[in-house]
Amino acid sequence: MTKEEWLAIRQQLPDDTRIQWTQLLYIVDLCVLVAAWLIWLKAPVWIRPGALILAAIATIQIYLILHEAAHGSVSNKRRINDLVGHLCGWMIFLPFLPRRRYHMAHHAWTAHPLRDPENKNMIEKLSVMTEKQGRTLEFMWRHWIPMIAANHFIGNWRAPYQARAKGNHSPQIKKEIRFTYIYLAGYIAVAGLALTFHAGWQLFCFYFPVWISLLIMVEVLNLPHHAEAPLQAEDDDRLFFWDQESVSHDCGTLPIWSRFIILNFNLHIVHHAFPRVPWYHLSRARDLLAQQRDSVGPEPMDEWRYALKNRRRPLLTLMGHFFDRRSSSKTRPAEESQTTF
Structure with a gap:
């Protein structure tokens, strides 16, 4: 995407949230969770799996609404936006404030090995991983055990305490710690x-x-968007929003699922280009981008086909080779090290 394309599309996209679709959706999801809980308590045993399915769908959307709140897209009023974010985070055991801080850094420094906290955390863990731990990781990956997502959730709980241990006593870190106690x-x-x-x-x-x-779905929804995209050099500056297309991918659109269940989360290229735009405007952003171009590429795989295909591949060949720094740079030419990461 060029800067001119980005500016032309940006002028046509509203980013206000005066229509409170996300707040209404959150209320609907709460009602679905309550209904599922009542079904679980009162219905015959053979109906209970249906209650779990309803609750799982509502919980996925609560995670995505938290993501909207992290971008300030739930409400124009900061207090309402943060309240919804905290309620969502509390319900799914993911503290809102560290999640927002990490996620905003991810958007600002996408594909950077140090300043994007998601990449930094992966590098730090894989760099000290033994061969036995590597085999365990591959076993979990092949068998859909959501260790990556669980580690992400735990990392958000630990983040403010780690920051404090390193000497960061800023009001932001104190506030994050205070809210962990409230949760x-x-x-x-x-x-x-x-x-x-x-x-x-x-x-x-x-x-x-x-x-x-939910943890399984977090991996299914998130991993395709940046997998197999090379990292920047450590001394590179941040990418502009219109440049992030090169390190982000879309997933294919499935009827009902993509728009009404995962809230257009598959449209990740335009989300990175226009991070303040609410989920219900992303399809318009995608269409405007397509109009700017003479040809449209093939439809990418949806999340499910991507997962079914790539769960059979070793994780380190899918994305981990960009993060695995156990091999010493002394054993290979400097040129190779620069192109690998």
Whole structure:
């Protein structure tokens, strides 16, 4: 995408959120979760899997609404936007403030090995990974065990405490730590209520598989968008929004699923180009970009076909070779090291 194309499209895209579609969707998802919980408690055993499916769909959307809140796209009012973000984060065990800080850095420094926190964390972990740990990672990858997503969630909980341990006592870090305490207090309160009404085991059996399915979906939805895209050099400057097409990929569009379940999250190129644009305007952004060009490339694979195909490939051949720095740079020419990463 050229800067001229980007400017032409940007002028035609509204980024206000006066139409509160995302807030309404959040309320709908809450109602679906309540309905699924009641079905789980009251319905016959053979109907209960349907309750888990309903809850899983609602939980996926809650994760995506948190993503909208991280971009400030839920509401023009900061307090409402942050409130929805915190409620979503609390419900799925993903603290909103560290998630927003990490995600904004990801958009600002996409494909940078150090300044994009997602890349930095991957490099730090893979660089100390033993061969045995590498085999374990490949086993989990092939068998759809969502270790990458779980590590991402845990990393967001640890982030403010790690920052404080390194000497960062900024108001932002203090606020992030304060909210982790608030989240934990909420979990304790819910656990206490569940035990009081003798529903603790029921709640665990209901929500734990839903949360595991969320972790699987986080990997299915996120990994295709930047996999097999090479990293920048460590001394490179950030990419402009119109340049990020080279390090981001779309997934194919599936009827109903893409727009109404995953909220156009598959349109990742225009999302990186216009990160403030709400999910319900991304399809228009994609169409405007297509109009700017003489030809349209082939439709990319959707998330499910991508996952089914690439879960059979070793993870390090899919994307990890950009992050795995266990091989010493002394054993290969400098030119090769620069092109590898």
